[in-house]
Amino acid sequence: MTEVAAFTLEQREESGAPLLRLSGSLSIACLGELPNALEALPGPVGAIDIGGIEHIDTIGAWLVYSLSQKWACEIRGADADAQRLIDAVKPSADAGPPPALHADKLSPAIRILDQIGGATMVALTTLGGLVGFLGAVMIASWSLIRHPSRFRWNAVIQRFEVVGVSALGIIGLMSFLIGIVIAQQGAVQLRAFGMEILTVNLVGRLTLRELGVLMTAIMVAGRSGSAFAAQIGMMKLTEEVDAMRTIGVSPMEALVMPRIMAAVVMMPLLGFYASVLAIIGGGFMCAISLEIPPVTFVQRLREVVPLHDLWIGLIKAPVFGLIIGMSGCYQGLLVKSNAEEVGLRTTAAVVQAIFMVIVLDAFFAVFFTWVGWT
Template identity: 75%
Template sequence: MTELAHFSLENERGKEGAERPVLRFSGSLSISRFGSLPADLEKVEGPVAAIDLHDVTHIDTIGAWLVHSHALKWDCPIEGADEDASRLIEAVKAGDGSAGEVAVHAHTVPPLQRILAQIGEATIVAGQTLIGLIGFFGATLITGWDLIRHPSRMRWNAVIQRFEVVGVSALGIIGLMSFLIGIVIAQQGAVQLRQFGMEVLTVNLVGRLTFRELGVLMTAIMVAGRSGSAFAAQIGTMKLTEEIDAMRTIGVSPMEALIMPRILAAVVLMPLLGFYSSVIAIIGGGFLCAVSLDIPPITFIQRLREVVPITDLWVGLIKAPVFGLIIGMTGCYQGLQVKANAEEVGLRTTSAVVQAIFVVIVLDAFFAVFFTWVGWT
C-alpha cells in the first residue's frame, strides 16, 4: 500500500556550514494519502529555509499546489524534486499568476465582420431549412399517396383527436380574437371615414377585409402559435426520448402515425376556422356599427351582401388549406429535428412558430398579387 504523506522539520547544515531549518516531505503527496497533513502544516510556524522532496514517492496536482503554496508562504526554495514533480510544480506556479501577470488577450472581432458572419450564418441556416422543408414536403406527398392507395392504413382515431385539439379547442380563443379585431377595424375605419362623411363605408371595410385577408391570416397566426408549437414540442419530445426510433424498430411509420394526422387536421380545419373567424369578426364589426354608428343589424347585413363579392370568400377559403399545410409541415419538421438535449425542444418549437408565421405572411402577399392579377379584386 502506498505510504501516507508525512513531513518533518529538521535542522541541517547548509553549504556554508550554518544550521538551517528544512521541511522534509516523505511518502505520497496525493490527495488520497494526505490524511491530516494540511492541518498539521498549518501548525508549523517557521521560518523554513527550504522544502525537501527527496523522499516523496508520488505527487499529484493537489500535492504540488500544497508544496508551492507553502514555499510562497515561507519564501523558500524547493529542493530534491524529480523531473515529473518539478514540471507539475512549475505548471501550478504558472497557473496561479505568482510567476508574473498572465496576459489575457480578448478575442475581438470587428463589428462589420461580426455582422457579416451573422448574416452568412443565418443565410446558411435558412437555406438548409428550406431544403429540409422541400424534402419533407416530398415525403409528405409520398406518404399521402400511399394512404390514398391503402385507406385502411390511415389512423382515423388520431386524425379525429387532432381535429379536436386543432379545431374544437381553439374555437374560444379564435372567436374572442376575431370579435375584438372586428370591433377594432370598425372603430378605426369609422374614425377615418367620418372626416369625409362616409361612415357607411365602414361596412365595406369590415366585410371585405375580414373575408379576404384578416379572417384567415389571423387564424393562421393563432393556429401556428397554438397548434404548430404543440406539434413541434410533442414530436420533439418523442424524438428526444427515442420513441420515434422505437416506432421504426417495430415497423410503424412515424410519417403515417404521427405526421399525417396532424397535417391533415391542419389542412382540413383551417378553412373552417378561417370562415368561423371571418363571421365572428363581421359580428364584432356589426356590433360596433350598431352601437357607435347607429347602423341597424339588418341594414348592416344588407349592405354587406351588396358590397362583398363572393370571390372574397373564395379567396379566403383557397388560402386557408395552404396555410394549414405550411403550419402542419413546419411544426412536424422542426419537431423531427430535435436532438441532443431538452433545450432543443424549446428552440425548435420557437423556430416552428416563427417560420410558420413568416411563410404564411409571405404566401399571403403572393396570393394577394396573384388574385389581383387574375381579376379577383
C-alpha cells in the same frame, strides 16, 4: 497526524543554484500558503527534492510539476506513487496548444457580415429541409392512398378536436374583438370625410379576404403548431420514434400525416368561422357607434362584398394549414439531444410558421390582384 507541507532552500556548492526540499504532506488540505510562498521565491532553483514528502495527491503533483517547468529543473526523490501522479498531470504531447480563453476580436463590420452569413445559411438549410420534408409528406400521402387500411382515422379525428373544436373559443373571441377594432378605427378615419357608411365595406372585405384567415393561421401556429413540435420532439427525445421504426411503423404515417391533415382540413372551417365572428363584431360596433341597424349592415355587405373575397380566404386557408402542420412536425423531428432542444425547436416551429404564412399571404395578395380578383 499529517504534517503540514513546508519547504527549505539549501545552497549547493557544486552549481551555486539552491536545492528546494519539500516536506510534510502535499495534499490539498495541507498546502495552506505554500503555493503562494513558492511563487514568491526570487531566483531559479537547481532541483526539487520531494523525498521528504509523506503524502501527495493530484494537486500536489501538479504543484511540483509546474514548479519544475517554471525553473527548468529536475525532480528528485519521488517514489513510485508520486512519480505516477506527476506523470499523470503532465500534458500530453498530442494535446497541442491550450485553447484560447477568449474569442478573437473582430471588427464590427466583419462581425455583422458573419452574423448575416450565418443567418442566411441557416435560412437556406431550413428551406431545403422543408422542401425535402414536403417530398416525404407527398410520398406518405401517396402510400396512404394506395393502402387506405393503414390510415389512422382515430388519430385524425382526435387531432380535429385538438386543432379545431378546442380552438373555437379563443379564435371566436379574438375575431370578434378584431372586428370591433376595425369598425371603430375605420369609422374614426372615415368620419372626417363623411363616409362612415364605408366602414361596412372595410369590415366585410378586410375580414373575409385577409384578416380572418391570417389571424386564424397565426393563432393556430402558436397553439397547434407548437404542440405538434413539442409532442413529436418529446417522442424523439424518449426514442419512441426510433421504436416505431424498429417495429415497422412509419412515423410519417403515424405521427405526421394525422397532424398535417387535421391542420389542412380545419383551417378553412376556422377561417370562415373567424371571418363570420369578425363581421358580427364589426356589425355590433357599427350599430352602437354609427347607428347602422343590423338589417342595413347585412344588406350593405351583400352589395359591396364580392363572392370571390370568400373564395380567396378559403383557398388560402388549407395552404396555411399545410405550412403550419409541416413546420411543427419538421421541427419536432429535428430534436436530438436534450429537453432544451424541445423548447428551441418549438419556438422555431412557431416563428417559422408565422413567417411563412405572412410571406405566402403577400404572394397570394399580389397573385389574386394580378388575375383580377380585386
